[in-house]
Amino acid sequence: MPASHSLYEVFLRVAQDGSFTAAAQALGYTQSAVSRQIQTLEDEWGTALFDRLPRGVRLTEAGRVLLPHAEGMRNRLRTARAELDALRSLGGGTLRIGAFAAADVSLVPHAMAVFGDRHPAVTVVHTEGPTAKHVALLAEGGLDLAVLSTPAGVPLSGPELHHLLDEPMYLALPRAHRFAGRPRLRLAELADEDWIEGAVRPEQTLLAPALASGFRPRVAFRVNDWTAKQGFVAAGLGITVLPALAAGAARPDIALVPVDRADLPCRKVYAGTPRGRGHSPAVGAFLALLRAAAERLATPAR
Structure with a gap:
């Protein structure tokens, strides 16, 4: 029997038409299929729902009691089908995403903007925070997708990972810095510099x-926000490492010089989804947009 009609919908059609045969014709079933469905419902409730007459059928008292409840069930099923159809067609639903701060500079906003234009009926809920927070939320079912990062060679366990890009690192220097015009820098050349980082302990940066x-860098100032770090650099208070995802929105009054990858290898950036769960159409669509945005990200010219 097609899944599009429940037992209660068959019951309501028989009650409306007063005939198994007429209901079968309206629903596209055989008369015997309708009869079996009504018998199944009667067995479930433990009572006859129709009197079988020489010509057609008529609701019993039990059938009349069940009638309004069956109508409510039919309406709820119609609502559920409409909502599920909306999820499948991206005509509704909610997409919960998370991202670390640098990914929110350009990568994630670009994907969100395109997704919103294409699927305006889907509500996107965004969470910002470190990768560890998002890994936990994915495991708990609190997120559908998160943009995650990990240093090269450091495994990231838990979620299902979808590689987006290998993110190079840049040194943000004051425009007047002696190394501002260099094509590449080794960290050993900067041993005497003051550094602006998100933590006093270099191990956490x-x-x-x-x-x-x-x-061993000399961390002079602890500053977390990427924009604020650039302000400190522009004022000549020190230098900092700027990942490529954040470098796309660098201030015009600082210089960016690539770090030699022997010193700072590229950081791995992934989209993470809950392991062992199928992807909704919204997750699949957003993941495709993240991949496209990652491919379009150009190396900033400074």
């Missing part, structure tokens, strides 16, 4: 991969 080689 983007400079962590360089520590194994003996490099």
Whole structure:
């Protein structure tokens, strides 16, 4: 029997037409199929719902009691089907996404803007925070998709990972800095500089991969926000590492110089989805837009 008609919808059609045969014709079933469905419903409720007459059928008292409840069930099923159809066609529903701060500079906003233009009926809920927070939310079912990052060589376990890009690192320098025009820099050349980082301990910053080689930066100021870091650099208070995703919105009064990848390898950037769960159409559509946005991200020219 087609899944588009429930037992209650068959019951209501028989009650309306007063005939198994007429209901079968209206629903596109055989008369025997309709009869079996009504018998199944009667067995479920433990009572006859129709009196079988020489010509057609008539609701019993039990059938009349069930009638308004069946109508309510039919209406709820119609609503559920409409909502599920909307999810399948991206005509409704909610998409919950998360991203680390640098990804929110250009990568994620671009994908969100295109997604909103194409699928305006889908509500997008956005959460910002570090990768560890989003990995936990994915595991708990609190997010449908998150943009995650991890240093090269450091595994990221838990979610299903979809590679987006390998993100190079840049040094943000004051425009007047002696190295501002260099095509590439080694960190050893900057050993005497003051650094502006998100934590006093270098192990907790983007400079962590360089520590194994003996490099020890002198962190002069702790600043978390990417825009604020650039302000400190522009004022000549120090230098900082700027990932490529944040470098796309760099201030015009600072210079960006690539870091030698022997010192700071590219950071891995992924879209993460809950492991073991199928992707909704909205997740699939947003993931495709993230991939397209990652491909279009150009190396900033400074």
